Amino acid sequence: MSLPSKKTIEIDENITHYVHKMLNHEMVLKYEDSKCVQCSFCHRVCPVTISIYDEIYKKTAIGTPDEMKIDSEKKIVIDVDKCIHCGLCSIICPGFALELLINGENKLLLIENGSIPEFKEEIHVLKNGNKVRKIVDGSITIESNEKDDSIIQKFSNECATGALSKKDKNIEIDKKLCILCFKCSEASKNYEKINVKVFRDRFMNVNGEPGSVWNAVMLRVLGKEGKIKGIISKNQNKLIDSMMSLLSKEKETGKD
């Protein structure tokens, strides 16, 4: 019998596996750096952030190197010791950069067991051939008095989906490609003459009965604070137990 273990395996310079092995059960959170559009949706929905570490330490199991206070060349880093392999980030990830593999199979357990409802998404293909999906409705406004072409161009390049482009002295937004991710609004804080406001109003068409887990996820994604009721704990083991019992609903359903 082997003890539970967690480890990070660099498959190559693009793909990393974050592995949690328990007995003969292996959960892998797979991350592909080239697909990541640096939107930080994953950081917002991670239940480790929402519950145990929340506001006090601002710690999380996933986020940009800045958010995680870790030095890395990667766009996103995962703290495998804190990650509970619930797969919420992979369900939400607009860039299809994350996948939860359970015993080698791609799984969306929280959707399959009804903890998270299905929601509509719009998929678009980017110039580099990668796909991106839009999952929230809302709006974006850009006010700019910037006249310097190179600064306008530099700001347009901040958007990883290619939704921003320079047209004469203006910044144009391709609303189809914009996933309302706050990346440009955060970046605009470093541009004196450019101001961006992003509003996320709601998820695009949610099917099914939203529960407390979903309510918290939705609030966080919409840019507010939300705690996941039922998995709030100051204790990492209790948090894992709670998430495991959510995940194990699948087995109970199977028995009925």
Ligand code: SF4
């Ligand atoms: S949600 Fe996906 S695309 Fe967005 S930052 Fe996280 S890994 Fe990258």
Ligand code: SF4
């Ligand atoms: S335009 Fe801004 S909000 Fe829209 S996808 Fe690009 S960075 Fe995100």
